[in-house]
Amino acid sequence: MNSPRSVLVTGGNRGIGRAIAEAFIAEGDNVAVTTRSGGAPEGALELKADVTDAAALEAAFKAAEEAHGPIEILIANAGITADTLLLRMSDEDWDSVIATNLTGSFRLARRAAKGMMRQRKGRIIFISSVVGLLGSPGQVNYAASKSGLVGMARSLARELGPRNITANVVAPGYVDTDMTSVLSDEQKEGIRSQIPLGRYADPAEVAGAVLWLASPSAAYVTGAVIPVDGGLGMGH
Template identity: 50%
Template sequence: MSRVAVVTGASRGIGQAIAVALAEAGHRVAVGYRSGGPAARETLDLISQVGGEGLLVRGDVGVRADVDEMFTAVEDAFGPVELLVNNAGIVRDGLAVTLSDADWEQVLRTNLHGPFYCARRALRGMLRRRWGRIVNVGSIVGLLGSTGQVNYASAKAGLIGMTRSLAREVAGRNITVNTVVPGPIGTEILSELSPERLAELSRMAPMNRMGTPTEVAAAVTFLASEAAAFITGTTLPVDGGISMGG
């Protein structure tokens, strides 16, 4: 069945792969982005290439007014939002002792407040329709921590708690809320790293490689499907085994 989906941070990398995968599954996809208009239009082109229908919606997920405008635009064009993928995120790395208030607050605003604002807005229609899927994109850093990423790790850990709490609140209305937790994923963000650092990231996983955006997108697409109707409140690692420990 075709649904209306919103994917935030969908202009590149994991978000782009998720948007295209949902379009391939037959859904109409709103491509959310804050900056990088050309990259967002590339995502829209990829959606068209797989025979899907897409829409560009620009806004900052950390600003409540922007979130409302984004969802209103989607509702006007496609109808009520039935699938939400909270993928938008930023990094502002630094050791805790020198981390600025601005870098702490901006990461929390985008990576934790933003998913809450989007989920709250999407739930209005989902609760009325008694059906919905929310998938939050976390990070292995939220489970394990990471030196120099106290702000990012805190936001991603908080996302897991938010997922579990929302899942309990809306489970009775046939709405599921889950988190996918990627490990090191081969995106353009990593292209600036040295070959030595890339090899180190690959060795972190028992599978001895980095994952791909399409592998994360496959997990998200499953959790957004009818087949995942009895899965909620879960944290699904897509990390090549890193979270097993040992």
């Protein structure tokens, strides 16, 4: 049994984030989870924090470090949507999604990298989306924020690689979560018909890819975008 690692997952109270947190807990790791509304999985250290609030984020990092030691694995997963067509999209629709999905992830990576640089090891994993590379009508803000994570990860991979820190992206497709449950049956069927595997993902399948990127087996993988999308985004 390897010694437990210090893991931080943002947005870890539901959906993909929760599945990721549960997967690391099952591995025996020490997992801290940030959430805006509470409800972290059993066995996780729950930290109330919004990734757009720099002071709350710093407090969350300190609490996680006090409990589990310096963060060794960061999963930047917290994300929101504010979908609408371009001509109806307000500045607020744009700003809120970029602030959470992109700027929040930047702040997390910058803070986590401090400890990782000192330890000369670390794994940074951004949760993007098939939409970031494939595009999606009504999601100009969301797609921009999620594709931005790819550029960020690849820059970090080059910058932090000499310190034995990897930075990678997991790009899920459509997953059975609260975020997709709001779609109508007609919308769901339309999406499903475009997915070569003909089904939505289970959140645990996304967690599996994250777990692998954090494992010793993936020590030589950095700057990669790993799609977990049933083949929806091939070539994009």
